[in-house]
Amino acid sequence: MKKAINKRIIAIVFLLGFIPFLNSCTNLTANLSTDPVNVTDPSVIAISKYLTGVEVSLIGVYEADMARLSGMWSGYFSGDDRQYIGLANYVTSGQDYDGEWSGIYNNVLENTMLIKTNARMQSNNVALGIAQAIEGMSYGLAADLWGDVPYKEAIHYPAITTPKYDGQASVYAAAQSLLDSAIANLALPGTSTGDFLLNGSVAGWTAVAHTVKARLYLHTRDYANAITQAQLGIGSVAGNLMATHGESYLNTFNMYYSFMTYDRSGYMAANSYAPALLDNTKPNNRNNANTDETARLNYYYYPGGGLNFIAGAVAYEPNVLCDFDWGNPTNQNGFFGGTTSFPIVTYQENQLILAESYAKTADPANALISLNALRAYYNTGAHVNSGYVALGNKYLPYLYSDFASGGMENADGIAQDQALLREILEERYVTFIGQIEGYNDMRRTGNFLKLPYATGKTDFPRRFLYSQIEINTNPNVPKTNVGLYDNVSSFSSAY
């Protein structure tokens, strides 16, 4: 009997023992959910690493698919195969912009947010300033291309999963404010390690921030402020924000080159308006007694084509020559060659912002000075690779009288100041070959230069479409007046 009772006690103790066992279940599995190999703790990554990463992404934003699409719609390139035939003919849908939104919001802005957080904690004002400058550029670009975009509620996952959209004007204002903060912070102590675009130059980033401010003021038609900012902007080509490239595919290649030669050979040629405008053998080209564009034409384009596999007749191909793949001399590497640096924000643009702003504020004298200053630089031949200069490179200064009715730059007899403005905008057009800014100009000026549309079309795309993923996941995406031919609000009134 006693033995049986003992057994019962043992059993009861054993069963009661299970209760703490169950409670301790969760403790047994705690502290094992950290990846032992991959970085999941952002604090172990130095600000400089993020800064390099963000700058690489910034190159992608300005140089990859957005630039190609802009270029096809503004006469720099033609679409010649597969999806690019459709895209060049304005056949596009939201899916074409998923990568672009991811590039701006995920690759750039999510990471600048991390830089800003860390930089504030570490009192690194310079890195904070560079991050803010890049944010200002990126939000400005998003507003340029899509109009209303998320700003205030953006980049707050998971706290905000469906950010509200802000009006285009307020996004521009926010971008200006970010750039002001950038300029202020760049003047304070800090380090710029990781910045490869300007080799850590604080003065360089300050100038770039001013030029970007001028760019955005120009877009919002605040010409007075555009002039003020451009005067503080990039003062020479040495200060240009350039994307550098190397000889390694999927690694450092110029992205245009990678696309046209390695990834999608034959998709895109340049049977388009821009090269013909430079070509002195073509009607209505822009060469004149003071101007010889032959070097520029050949640096940017390859007349006759034959470099990549393009079906059908090719008038021009983007010049993808580069010594390591094609065997040409290094000084004949083309603008779209594998190792050629790509412009993001430049002295050339800064001068042309000044020229256009003066022209739009009835100051033709200063407009002409700004334009001629740039032409003087072009006349040195430094704007193209040296191997092309001998083909013909001449940019003599214009006189105001050249724009008078019947003058060198006004054969069709329009008002003198309009002729000057036209030349300034045309110079902007050929200066921005391959850049998104050319497409921004086309839209914000109501196509002042009368760039041709795709065959059979009566209008040109006035905006990029909203990303399909964004449409699928965010109910705040604007639904009215967001068609391909609807102007973004800031560009909708007459230029």
Add this chain to the structure above:
Amino acid sequence: MRENLTGKIVFILLLLASTVWAQDRTVSGRVTAEDGSSLPGVNVLLKGTTNGTVTDANGDFKMSVPSSGGILVFSFIGMSTQEEDIGARSVVDLQMKADIRQLQEVVVNAIGENVSKDKMGIAATTVSGSSVVQSGEPNLINGMAGKAAGVLITRNGGDPGAGSYIQMRGQSTITGGLQPLIVIDGMPMFNDNLGSGTGSVQQQSRLNDINPADIANIEFIKSSSGAALWGSRALNGVIVITTKKGKNTSGKLNASYSGTVSFDQVNKMPDLQTQFGQGSNGRFSTGTSSSYGDIIAQRAGGADTPNGSPAYVQFPDGTKRYGIAAGNAANTHGGKNSKDTYDHTKDVFGTGHMVEHGLTLSGGNSRSQFYASYNNLSQQGIIKNNSSYDKNTAKFAVNTELTDKLHAVVNAQYTNVRSNRIQQGSNTSGLLLGQLRTAPDFDNSRWIGTAYNSAGIATVGKEITYRNPIGANATPGYDNPFFTMNRNRSFSVVNRFIGNIELTYDVADWLNLKANSGLDAYTERRTDFGDAQSAAYLSGSYTEQMVTNSQWNTNLYATAHKKFSDFFTGKVLLGFNYNNRAYNNVGATATNFIIPNAPPNLQNSPNTNRTPFNAATYQRTSAGFMTFDGEFADQFFLNMTARAETASTFGPQAQSLFFYPTASGAWQFSKLTGTNDFFNFGKLRLSYGVVGQQPGAYNNLTQFGVQSYFDSYGPTLAASSYGVGGYAISTVAGNQKIRPERKHELEGGFDLRFLNERVTVSATAYYNKTTDVILQTQVALSSGFSNTISNAGAIENKGAELNVGVNWLKLPNGFSWSSNFIWSAYRNNVVSLAGAQYVFLAGFTDGASVATQGRAYGTIWGAPTMRAMLMAPMRLMPTVSPLYLLQRVQLVILTLNTGQVLVTPLATKT
């Protein structure tokens, strides 16, 4: 590559030790049934010997026994086995009694506990180890094929040791694992098939590390209700393997040897055309990729005419091959005269063979028994060289009663597998790609030679392929299959230990405690060597890596059972489960060999071409579980189980404990209706259960990595090459709330037995639906990320299983003939993908296997293909339809009555 293997000849030799006894007197008698009728065919055996006989038509028997007498054992189907001490008698008559218990087949449940099959509320399918061995398959998984309803086993390829895919009751998840949990002697074991894909080598399934001859029984627990004791590891069901144990042989040693030899040949290869030579558009052209050139039969015959260029290749046998002029409109053959064609289906395939030796020793007394085995399997594949699989397994098991109340079982087994594999699949060095695409008039067997260029400079040991027939080009196009077989080496060696200790303590006759703890650990060393001339690894590639995977598992439980009255018997089990898994992979790849023909050496490459890599995951699960079994009036049976579980893979913000409840019931209605000679047994059953699948390790975390910016058309910038090396946060946000997938299943069915248990019928229907399926879903890009991992999808299966067993014949000498007919079908449907159009599973962009809403998992998806008239007499070459630009649609593969195979959009079946 997939073949059916035929031509299999199996010899099995079996020797059994036995003891011979002296016989010097005769005993006789008559055996009757309870109603007094005589029983013919009853087995009568002298206990402890092989000496026995069978009763005749009158139920009479007569046999010799030792003068000292002994014990006679009477056995007959449907009757309880009885023993009679002969003593001094010379006549032993016996009335046998029908036995119900004998028919109550005992099976094991998901945690390895014995359960009476007739009391289970779920469909149970048991396969004996011997029937797996008898299949003649060299590996375990393929030996289980076709033995259980609702269990689909598909081999991944015909390579020796190639893995196989096990699927029970359809697909229950989308991007997670689809393989059932394997439990061996109460302890989960790995069935990894790591690193398999559409290209590269065939990887092994680790379940095949078990020697089939060591297996006593395999239980397929397909139903969620039965599997739920393993909670979030049991989504795809559980296969419970019980290994053999020693038996009480009264101290004698049993030894057995078995040997098997089998031969394998390719059963069927695709038909290849031999009418048209290399070239295109009806003209011969040497070195081109296509094979719709000139008509071979119309050639002049004889040796080919060299094209006059001094470049040539000289083969090891001294023969030379020169360039041949291409055909033109006037002469479609060009310089090609030879009418010889080659059957490329046989290029590298021959007769494979397998030799297996197995040795077992077992024995014991009433307190302790042991079982030991050694097995050696050596297989040469159907590919003539460098395709082999050698496996050595050793197993030792001992069970002993330490005291009257304390019982211990120890299992330990070691496996060593060494295998040579050949590159296959979607891979320019893949065996069949080069083999089957070769033009019929090109001889692949001359695969290497000394190539002389037009200046007379020699390159020794140059690979020769149909795209590079005189070795003039730098690249081979696709590798010659002989080159792939001889030069591109992939080798793996696996060392594995599986073992467990089980202690049972009988506290009282109503209470027992059990502890089962074990380890499964293996290392696999893989080397992959791509020759410097090979198409896929031009300039050479060598990877060496070590995978280690291990898991500790402990189950503790207490079982209490009591018969309260004739009306009610109850049993309660309370348990605890702890499981810890650790995976590690470390290795390095070297490319761009400095010395092309050097032995494999990671330093034989420039510094910049060496890539080290490592990965690790640790996962831990702990759970408490309980079961309740109730028997009511000996005909209603209720089983309920519950498991409360937590795991390190659950998101920190998800609830920490997940519950997996089940209930199943069985009603032996034959107890109510009564039974007769025709109808012996009837049971209805119904069950409901919930199982789950854990998220992948670290899905809760957002990763940070080297930034790489790529646009959707391909151009890519790597931030590792810029500045200080750029990092960025992943665009995939970790999900702090990630939780296990959950599958609910309802199952019903019946089990019937007829004609003195000779015919059994078991039918089951089920419906299951998995919710919270883990998918990568889109998030608003402007929020900062593009995707997250979330519990978003749903997938369902409905199906039926039928099992009919017939015992045609059972002779007293032990010979029996029975058949088992199984039929099963299921319909799978992807219910929701959270808005995604499709989820890519495997394959290529066009012609991918995908999950897409409203269709079955694994639907083929891609661009429509049409046939276009290219030229006579070649007709209907497939080409991508212009629809390509517009849409992607579901494809169906149609075989026309002309034998043509068409791949067309579903909407336009023609």
